[in-house]
Amino acid sequence: MSSPEFRVGQLIPLRFKEREVTAIVIDPNGLGAGKPTIGLGFRGMDRHIGVPQQTLSDRVTEIEGIKYLEVPSKSRFRVTEIPGEDGNLYLTIEAADWVALASDWAKEPGKLRKPARDGLIDFLAWFAAEGIYAQAYTFLKRTYTRQDDEALRQWLMSRELGKSHRKDWSWEVKEKDPKSRYGYWTNYVYQGLFEMNATEMKEAWERPVSGSAKIARNYIPQAIGVEAVAYCEKMVAQVDFDDLYAAHEEAIRLTRIKYARYFPASR
Numbered sequence: 570m571s572s573p574e575f576r577v578g579q580l581i582p583l584r585f586k587e588r589e590v591t592a593i594v595i596d597p598n599g600l601g602a603g604k605p606t607i608g609l610g611f612r613g614m615d616r617h618i619g620v621p622q623q624t625l626s627d628r629v630t631e632i633e634g635i636k637y638l639e640v641p642s643k644s645r646f647r648v649t650e651i652p653g654e655d656g657n658l659y660l661t662i663e664a665a666d667w668v669a670l671a672s673d674w675a676k677e678p679g680k681l682r683k684p685a686r687d688g689l690i691d692f693l694a695w696f697a698a699e700g701i702y703a704q705a706y707t708f709l710k711r712t713y714t715r716q717d718d719e720a721l722r723q724w725l726m727s728r729e730l731g732k733s734h735r736k737d738w739s740w741e742v743k744e745k746d747p748k749s750r751y752g753y754w755t756n757y758v759y760q761g762l763f764e765m766n767a768t769e770m771k772e773a774w775e776r777p778v779s780g781s782a783k784i785a786r787n788y789i790p791q792a793i794g795v796e797a798v799a800y801c802e803k804m805v806a807q808v809d810f811d812d813l814y815a816a817h818e819e820a821i822r823l824t825r826i827k828y829a830r831y832f833p834a835s836r
Contacts, residue, residue: 575605575709578653583704588617588695592705593659595649596774600720600792607705608649608661617695618671619688620681626660633768638662638670641679646670647771664705665698720792738802745813754817758801761821762832763789770794789831797828 575597583590592607599606615622628638629648637645646666651659662670674681675689702721706713743749756766763770774791789797804820805813825832 574603576654578651578659579709580653580655581607581705581708583701583708585701585704590614590617590701592664592701593651593653593661594709595651595661595663596791598790599774601790603710604706604717604720604790604792605709606663606791607702608651608659608663609667609701610659610661612657612659614662614667617688618667618692619685620674621685624685629660635768635771636660640670640674640677642673642677644669644673664701668693668696668698671696735799735802737806741806741809741816742813745811745816754813757817758798758805758821761817762797762801762824763794793828793831797824797831800824800827 575594577594577597579594581592581594583592590609591613592609595606595608597603597605611622611625615625625638628640629636630639630645631637632645636648636650638648639645646662646669649661649663651661653659671689671692675686675693678686678689681689699718699721703713703718706717710717738754739751742751742754746754752767759765759767759770765773774794801820801824804823805816808816808819810816810819
């Protein structure tokens with residue numbers, strides 16, 4: 570499943586806009602075959618955003634087995650714990666998520682002191698997710714191709730579009746399920762698409778190298794998976810059935826047709 574060229578935990582020393590940063594490979598095929606997703610660890614990023622590493626660590630919480638960093642606005646950002654090739658354990662956040670985190674935290678700083686607030690603003694002026702990925706891919710592959718750029722931009726766009734589609738989906742659940750079982754319907758989507766619930770699939774993305782036959786059979790790059798989930802939730806809102814079960818079944822069917830080459834055919 571993994572590209573022999575890239576490895577989970579592989580460290581990528583980069584010099585970006587006169588600053589040095591160490592990135593780490595999260596998933597060797599996260600954006601598609603041979604296109605890794607990369608994270609930036611608390612260690613090192615603390616000085617770039619002006620927020621102490623201990624403050625970042627203290628804000629990490631675990632929900633259904635998945636770690637998140639929660640900022641004062643209550644927004645949460647996925648944290649992946651990865652053993653680096655240097656023997657150190659890294660708490661990392663995907664590179665593009667650092668922009669959203671810094672922006673959110675700067676708008677609602679809570680008890681952050683002024684130097685840290687200023688650090689977040691300075692970081693936003695310096696950092697660009699596309700640039701970090703371009704530097705990382707150039708380091709790893711000795712090139713950054715147009716295909717790499719298009720895959721990255723499509724992934725970033727799908728993440729943003731997914732937020733608005735999820736609002737429409739959430740409204741459907743709120744209006745048509747008397748118990749508003751968001752977790753139940755989220756798992757319904759994941760089970761229908763990946764034959765695993767949301768926690769299992771997210772764990773597969775967090776630990777892409779696994780001997781599990783089930784994970785191997787159902788593995789799909791995170792970039793494609795996130796896009797497919799967003800598409801499925803959009804379809805639930807668009808079909809607008811009164812019966813939520815029927816709406817989700819139809820949305821899952823349509824999504825599996827659109828992304829047929831990625832999904833197992835057993836369902």
